[in-house]
Amino acid sequence: MAAIDTAIRAAAAAIALKGVSKAYDAHSVVIPPLDAELRAGEFTVVLGPSGCGKSTLLQMIAGLERVSGGAILIGGREVQDLEPKLRGCAMVFQNYALYPHMSVFDNIAYSLKVAGMPKGERIARVGAVARMLGLDELLGRKPAQLSGGQRQRVAIGRAIVREPGVLLFDEPLSNLDAQLRHDMRIELADLHRRIGATTVFVTHDQVEAMTLADRILILNKGRIEQFDTPRAIYHRPASVFVAKFIGAPPMNVLPVTGDGMTLRLADGQAVAQHADSGQFLLGIRPEDVTASAKGPLQAQLRYREDLGSHSVLAVDLAGSTLRIATPFGAELEISAKLALDFSPTRLHLFDAGTGQAIANAFGPH
Numbered sequence: 001m002a003a004i005d006t007a008i009r010a011a012a013a014a015i016a017l018k019g020v021s022k023a024y025d026a027h028s029v030v031i032p033p034l035d036a037e038l039r040a041g042e043f044t045v046v047l048g049p050s051g052c053g054k055s056t057l058l059q060m061i062a063g064l065e066r067v068s069g070g071a072i073l074i075g076g077r078e079v080q081d082l083e084p085k086l087r088g089c090a091m092v093f094q095n096y097a098l099y100p101h102m103s104v105f106d107n108i109a110y111s112l113k114v115a116g117m118p119k120g121e122r123i124a125r126v127g128a129v130a131r132m133l134g135l136d137e138l139l140g141r142k143p144a145q146l147s148g149g150q151r152q153r154v155a156i157g158r159a160i161v162r163e164p165g166v167l168l169f170d171e172p173l174s175n176l177d178a179q180l181r182h183d184m185r186i187e188l189a190d191l192h193r194r195i196g197a198t199t200v201f202v203t204h205d206q207v208e209a210m211t212l213a214d215r216i217l218i219l220n221k222g223r224i225e226q227f228d229t230p231r232a233i234y235h236r237p238a239s240v241f242v243a244k245f246i247g248a249p250p251m252n253v254l255p256v257t258g259d260g261m262t263l264r265l266a267d268g269q270a271v272a273q274h275a276d277s278g279q280f281l282l283g284i285r286p287e288d289v290t291a292s293a294k295g296p297l298q299a300q301l302r303y304r305e306d307l308g309s310h311s312v313l314a315v316d317l318a319g320s321t322l323r324i325a326t327p328f329g330a331e332l333e334i335s336a337k338l339a340l341d342f343s344p345t346r347l348h349l350f351d352a353g354t355g356q357a358i359a360n361a362f363g364p365h
């Protein structure tokens, strides 16, 4: 990008959510009081199922929805009662609206013009953003003459052109095809490295979450299930919900019973050693199961998906379906008997009642 005018560029600011809650009416609490600290310059991805409150949370930070309770601090300043334009955030909406009567150039340049940036500088800055977003050929068009994906890129350009201290994105890449999505993801990561705005990015896409985030905030019915680095979320999920939400195919979760020494599957096969007795859920990722000629667990192949680089096998194990990701297996016959093995260091254990992870259930790892 062209040289950055530091006079207009805002410093990244930490965002603190202190007991922030939202109820649209007395009967439906969308977000119960929620606490989170987003560090200055951090890239947070908010992930969760449809309707869990992601857009609501983002709009409360931006000031487009009022909070029902609690405080929002941006750069240490309470902003929950401030107008959106006084909060220093730029936002790309899920349903972004461009100025229909303005050209793409003017849409992107608008905030620079309002801020009084000289024309030459404006042209340079918009040109650099347009090149980055692949919009250089389209600067003279009106929004109605653009495809959905092109409009989405203009909306991103409009938000990033001022290089704000806080950038809020609500599924900004959802209308793009796979190739463009991939390219934009790399551009956004690069943009973040260069301008370092505190970024909150809502997505349904796990790959976006894993690759863009410094930390991922996983939301379930308005509550934080886990807020941690992608690695920690993947390798040490705090709950069954997180374990099943991240990973494709998701983690296998099997009911097991402990007798104080051994954990057993529903059909009595022993799977691991654990000192507590009771009902548990045992988690194992598809890539952490090995299927071989010899192994302690007996299973039967139900179906197989060949994906080129690897296969995903679905097997019956003790009345549950278990998925296995393996580079081998393309030659296996359906109904074949398989012997499975789990490495104890790759197992996860959850409380069957609460779904919460039991730390160090199989020793520290």
Ligand SMILES: Nc1ncnc2c1ncn2[C@@H]1O[C@H](COP(=O)(O)OP(=O)(O)OP(=O)(O)O)[C@@H](O)[C@H]1O
Pocket: 024, 025, 030, 048, 049, 050, 051, 052, 053, 054, 055, 056, 057, 094
């Ligand atoms: N204006 C409103 N009035 C009443 N309920 C609302 C309003 N806006 C959103 N909701 C409800 O609040 C909940 C959270 O909505 P929100 O848009 O934040 O979800 P989301 O996580 O962004 O979902 P999606 O992934 O589908 O975009 C939903 O149950 C929704 O129906």
Ligand SMILES: [Mg+2]
Pocket: 054, 055, 056, 094, 170
């Ligand atoms: Mg939403």
